[in-house]
Amino acid sequence: MDSAPKDMCGIVGYIGSKEATDVVVEGLRALEYRGYDSTGIACIEDSGNAKLLKQSGRVDNLISLIKESAPRSHVAIGHTRWATHGLPNSVNAHPHANNNQDIFVVHNGIIENYQELKEQLIKNGYIFKSQTDSEIIPNLIDYYVRQIGSFEKGLSAALNDLKGAFAIAVIAKNKPKTIYAAKVSSPLVIGVGKNKEYILASDPNAILEHTKEVVFLEDGDLAVIGPDKLKIYNFKKSNKKKPKLELLDYDQEKASLGQFPNFMLKEIFEAPKTIQSAILGRVRPDEKIIKLGGLEGVSTQLNYIDRIVIVACGTSYYAGLVGEYIIEDIAGIPVEVQLASEFKYRNEPFSRSTMLLAISQSGETADTIAALEKVKDFGCLRLGIINTTGSTIARLTDAGVYCHAGPERAVASTKAFIAQVTVLTLIALYLSKGNNKNYTKLLEELISLPQKAQDVIDLAPEIKKIALKYKNYRSFLFIGRGYGYPSALEGALKLKEISYIHAEGYAAGEMKHGPLALIDKDFPTFAIATNTNDLDKIMSNIEEIRARGGPVVAVATKGNKAIKRLVQDVIYIPKTLSHTQPLLLATIMQLFSYYIAEAKKVDIDHPRNLAKSVTVE
């Protein structure tokens, strides 16, 4: 089987008065940021002919194909496919068609029982050309439509046979004015545009340009879209539902590149604005209070929480680790941070007074969703720190605090980390109810932080010069203590994912327990040596590295002159509390990695093998 995690792929569909292929292609462009390796489109032309165009490569290549064939159509579906196994070629690309070439399907997700269904279909005379599981879907629909004699009923029967996670869009030559869409555990949203047009997508970014009025499909929904109307059924129970219209809370302007060469740099530069948006209206310095509207409904339950388990993946997990330090320090509540992919398979005691806190930029990460689902019946409170409003995790949680960072388009997460850590700081202050000696200091520090973040951004040319000196090393160590430790882990992740340099993050206190053996002149260290109670200890760690000939780049707090004599390069950050240092450190390490990646001429917004939103396990 083609085991591509197709859920990271993108679906777009359009039905309306505009040229459908143009709208679908623009939608696919808006999803390019997710990463993909092939694209395709199918449409039913006004003449009644069906057209299927697909190829490996970028959306631009697809546009050339479309131009050559000049379709005229008002109904089309398209797809960007992201493969890990199985060739990213035109045969495996979506849409897939039935043998008769009159039913077309785009599919995100994995059909777990596809082998069994394929064998049955082969017995019934169907032939398969691709290595994908998706190709069984149009043929299975074809099979049932022939058996039952009704397209909608046949489609429902086929959907009921599929096991696994999927979102699909279907068009058929015999139904030239309709798009069918269905989903189970994979997102799908329908934009309701002006003049009775509908735009279907697996990611709201493809819809924003047309409308903010949307209907999110729920698991088991089968939507029959157009002409001029939208009907939704539950395909498991066959009952009709009233479409629930919602308003997308996105700012389209923020999703465009402006004068930046790519989204990653743009998003790194948004750090000051990101902190500002996350604290806006929430930090009230005059009254010395933190107001988190999203937690008001659960404020009584929060009084009984005696333990917090944070679940997340990747960068969001590292933000969680920073949160662990802050919440324990400021609110005095024990916190444990777990990788969602581990949490969901663990068999640990979990009491009702434990709160699960999920952190996710996309709100669609499969492992984090599974972690939330695991505790669904435990009776515990489930909170979210999410950037994407209306996402699956935002819907699954009892309450939460949105990041308000705006859409993050580059695959590598930057401003989302800043927003998550800011929100975690707000939650720590909120939970402390003011009962901490650092409460007021921290609250006031948050207000001055956007300016400090801007001062760090202004160091970009200097950081670039330093980064270029290190671009040819093959490995890097990132070390820190206290708040510097999770920061070091995140710094190492950023370097490896966008510059492809091997990097490891370590607690500096662990150096003597193993990593020191790696140090020599070819193995540089990025040391976080900002002002904290541990500064003299990290300075000793740096001495040990220097004694073994290891080059060191350090980040220190302005005023630390002693460090200059010890290391090759220093980047200074403005003075801030140790709790808020990760917010400034993150930008420095993001820029450091960015400039190395730029010098290596990699596709910065789409690092190889990675996708923006990891919606399958």
Ligand code: F6R
């Ligand atoms: C790294 C990165 C990933 C994500 C991770 C979780 O730069 O972007 O590690 O942080 O896949 O994604 P979300 O936050 O969407 O759940």
